Amino acid sequence: MNELDRWVAAAGAELGVLPEDVAVKAVLDMARDVAHNVIRPGAPVTAYLMGLAVGRGADPAEVAERVTALALDWKREPEPTES
Template sequence: MGTLDDWVAAACAELGLDPSTAEVPVVLDLARDVAHQVLRPGAPVTAYLLGIAVGRGADPAQAAGRLAALARSWPPPDGPAASDDAA
């Protein structure tokens, strides 16, 4: 994951964050669960919501676990195109 590591380091530097606090595997797993179980555009939105929760003091792994469990329990989309809807 060289490019991803480089990006995370650069993004953290830009935002004044410590890269060692970036929970990259946790966020990627959560994004995968949401994209596959709920809706592809829901993945970045959910990652953003996770960031807000963590910024307000939530434990990253615990919050991501709760969201992943919610995504896994989400009812399947109505049709094959539903996973590509942007709204």
């Protein structure tokens, strides 16, 4: 068991969530794509949004897939130039 597995087990126990109910790879992949393609602080916020959606009954794999697709297609706003 690695440190992440230990953390998921401990945090899950604290929150009443079984480790096998945590889509660790999907969350990590989604967070990576948001951090690299959108904005780094968006990764934890998006993980929270994902948790809210799943808590309301959405399928974790579907949520991760949809958010990942959105992040990979994201077009950043151009940085304003100084005049």
